[in-house]
Structures are given as structure tokens and as C-alpha cells.
Amino acid sequence: MREASFTFLKTLIEAPSPSGYEQPAAKVFREYVTPMADTVSTDVMGSVHAVLKGTADGPSVMLAGHIDEIGFMVTYITDDGFCAFAPIGGHDPQILPGARVTVHTTEGPLLGVIGRLAVHLLDDEERKQVVKMHKMFIDLGMPGDVVKKRVRIGDPVTYAVGMETFGDGMAVSRAFDDKMGAWAAAEVIRLVKKAGGAKGNLIAAATVQEEIGLRGGTTSAYSVDPVIGIALEVTHATDYPDVDKRKHGEVKCGCGPVIARGANINPMVFKLLCEAAEAEKIPYQVEGAPRGTGTDANAIQLSRGGKAAALVSVALRYMHTPTEVLSLEDLENTAKLLAAFVLRLEPGTDFTP
Known part of the structure; x- marks a missing residue:
């Protein structure tokens, strides 16, 4: 991971931001994305929206990562x-x-x-x-x-803990859930701008109050009104002792981003995400989601008359503890996957199932 991106991740993770008190993390996010985005705004809820304008009339994409922590x-x-x-x-x-x-x-x-x-x-x-x-x-x-x-x-x-690296490319901290999602959304802005821009508007949304009811994701999806909305989240790794894979599926740290599939996920967006990963040779995993996911993807999908929603996650061990563990390579590959997906979108793409 490049030094500036790592510093941004560590600073964002360590900024205190329990639900309803996200202002320090929002400030870190704004300072990082402002030089790259065309516009950056903060709504009355406290969610931050960084917009990179499209080069043509392609579908708009909102990437949502919540900056509140438990x-x-x-x-x-x-x-x-x-x-x-x-x-x-x-x-x-x-x-x-x-x-x-x-x-x-x-x-x-x-x-x-x-x-x-x-x-x-x-x-x-x-x-x-x-x-x-x-x-x-x-x-x-x-x-x-x-x-x-x-x-x-x-x-x-x-x-009272911060982020540290350990082992073979792993990191441990409080609050990876889900400030790492906001980090990834900001990194996609950077990568897409570096590549010359996408055909449609790209919005990196650092949403608030997810942990107490998907509140910022609900209001951001309504106000931004994107064609596509993708929640960037963590999901339970099942690669450590005592996890029943028959009950929870198989998700491993270090094996790439996790793309959800199910009722909460638009089939065309799922297909295009997988195609982007395969074209760029980015390893990925698929996770079944037979109902609403309990993430901002749920709020996005049900916004207004419905949105083409998706959920891309990073495998996380020991969720909602002071010692959440993830693979930094998975995190980088998540940003690369989303950037590739956005850059491949064409005007007129139909997301109707």
C-alpha cells in the first residue's frame, strides 16, 4: 500500500467517531478527498459526499462506507x-x-x-x-x-486502541467496521481520477449512523439519487476456529474482496463486478445474502423507486471488538475492483433484472 494511502487509513481509523459523533472522522475524510474530487459537501446528518464528475452520460455510482463506529x-x-x-x-x-x-x-x-x-x-x-x-x-x-x-x-x-500491522500483511484495530469502507470509497475516487475519469458521476459517500439503523445511508441514497449504489463493508471471515461454515459460508482473509449475491443485490451489478474482477485478475469471493443485508446496501436498494444496489465487503475477523483483523491486500484489491467496475460502465447500460 502506498504511504499516503496507509497514513489516510490509519488516521481515519483512529479518529474517534461513535454513531452520532462522527465529526473527527468526517474531517479526515474531507481533507483527503478534497484535492481529488470536483465537489465535496457535508449534509445536515454529517455524511460527506465527494463527487468526481463523469466525462460522458454514463450511469452515476455512489460508493458508501460508513464512518461511524461502535x-x-x-x-x-x-x-x-x-x-x-x-x-x-x-x-x-x-x-x-x-x-x-x-x-x-x-x-x-x-x-x-x-x-x-x-x-x-x-x-x-x-x-x-x-x-x-x-x-x-x-x-x-x-x-x-x-x-x-x-x-x-x-x-x-x-x-483506547489504534491500528497496528502484524503477521503477514494483516492489520488489527478497532473500527475497521466500517471506516475501511469509507477509505476504499475515497481510494476509488483517486484511482478513477488517475485513470482519466469514469463516464458517469462517481460519488464517494462517508455515511453516518449505520450502526444504529442505516440512517446516513438512507438519507445519502435519497439525496444523491444515484443509478447504482454500492455499500463497501466488512463481512465475517470464517477462517478461524469454531466457525461453522455450513451455517455461515466460507470467507477467508487474504482471498480478495467479497461480492454479495442475493435479494439485496442487483443481478446486473453483481455480474459486472465479477467480470471486472476477472478481467483485472483480482481475486474475489462470493457470499450468499438471501435477505436484506443489514448494511447500507439495504437502505440504498429501497431508496425512492429502487436502486441498482450491491455489497462488496472485506473479510474481517472478530467484528465489533477492539481487535478487528483484516488483510491489507484485501482492502487494496477492494478499491481496485471498484475502480475497474466504475471505469468499465457504459452509457445506456440497463440494470433491469
Whole structure:
């Protein structure tokens, strides 16, 4: 991966952006795409739309990657300065005790630790149970009066971890779901512009509030009104122990982008994506999606009178944890695949099934 693209990825991933608090990530996205796009705008929801104008009357394409991440919100502060919190998005409570977190206040970030009763203080029955989130708290290591001056109800919280590379071309971080999708959309703008532009308008949309209901994807699909809308997402890798492939299919890290096929996916767009991958010798995988996908692709498909929707994903291990793992080569190939797809589109293409 070229150095500037890697720096953009790391900066975007590490910018705090729980659903409803995406502004830092939106700023990073805007700064990267502005030199490449013809126009860049931010809507009232907070989603960012970067437009690369087409060279002819080809079909418009919106690539949507959501920049919100799962996180927490401070909901109550005890007199002793311990912060109760609520989840933003879906979490596994079992992994929370002992986690380091950052509380993002108006005065700056504060390092904290998620605490609970130590195992030595639990009775036998309590040890068998998964701790409830309301039984945990954030310890900021400061007196109560200081905490109450610096922390406000509603302050967002993220895991206090960043992006690192490890192993053979792998990366680990919080929030690959789904800021890597926004990264890929921006990279497609760069690649398509470098190639001389597509025949139709290309819109890279960094959408918001996906983790709490596909909200930014819904409004962006309506306002942008593209002919084709493709959600760039993560999907569950099934290449590690205890995953039942008969139930979840076979998806591997390092084997290329994953193209979804099913009711949420326009058949012609699926066909053209596969053809682009094969023409460019980009490895790819196919994932069955027998119903609505629970991604922005679902919101895009149902916008207005219906859109030609698709879903292209990167295989991800340990989704919705502080240690999400993916292949950087898969991520690069996702951008290359989408750029090839966009560049091959011709005016007058019919996407009617």
C-alpha cells in the first residue's frame, strides 16, 4: 500500500467517531478527498459526499462506507467520579471488563478503564454469569469533583486502541467496521481520477449512523439519487476456529474482496463486478445474502423507486471488538475492483433484472 494511502487509513481509523459523533472522522475524510474530487459537501446528518464528475452520460455510482463506529456514551457520574455508560451499537459484554477506553470530552480525551467487581469478590453464582453492562463503570482515576467538571453526560467513549500491522500483511484495530469502507470509497475516487475519469458521476459517500439503523445511508441514497449504489463493508471471515461454515459460508482473509449475491443485490451489478474482477485478475469471493443485508446496501436498494444496489465487503475477523483483523491486500484489491467496475460502465447500460 502506498504511504499516503496507509497514513489516510490509519488516521481515519483512529479518529474517534461513535454513531452520532462522527465529526473527527468526517474531517479526515474531507481533507483527503478534497484535492481529488470536483465537489465535496457535508449534509445536515454529517455524511460527506465527494463527487468526481463523469466525462460522458454514463450511469452515476455512489460508493458508501460508513464512518461511524461502535462505542459508548457516559450516562451517569457517581459522587466518587465513576461513570456509568451505555452502548452505542452492538457489543459483547464479556470482553469489556478491564478494557482501556477514551472518554472524549469538550476539553480533550481522558484515558479510563472499564471496571467491575474483581473475580475474587464474586460469589460462585456470579462467576457463572456474564456481567451486565450496567454493572460496569469507567474509572478515570480522578476525584469525583474533578470528573464532574470535565465530563458531561452524553460524552462519547471509544476503545483506547489504534491500528497496528502484524503477521503477514494483516492489520488489527478497532473500527475497521466500517471506516475501511469509507477509505476504499475515497481510494476509488483517486484511482478513477488517475485513470482519466469514469463516464458517469462517481460519488464517494462517508455515511453516518449505520450502526444504529442505516440512517446516513438512507438519507445519502435519497439525496444523491444515484443509478447504482454500492455499500463497501466488512463481512465475517470464517477462517478461524469454531466457525461453522455450513451455517455461515466460507470467507477467508487474504482471498480478495467479497461480492454479495442475493435479494439485496442487483443481478446486473453483481455480474459486472465479477467480470471486472476477472478481467483485472483480482481475486474475489462470493457470499450468499438471501435477505436484506443489514448494511447500507439495504437502505440504498429501497431508496425512492429502487436502486441498482450491491455489497462488496472485506473479510474481517472478530467484528465489533477492539481487535478487528483484516488483510491489507484485501482492502487494496477492494478499491481496485471498484475502480475497474466504475471505469468499465457504459452509457445506456440497463440494470433491469
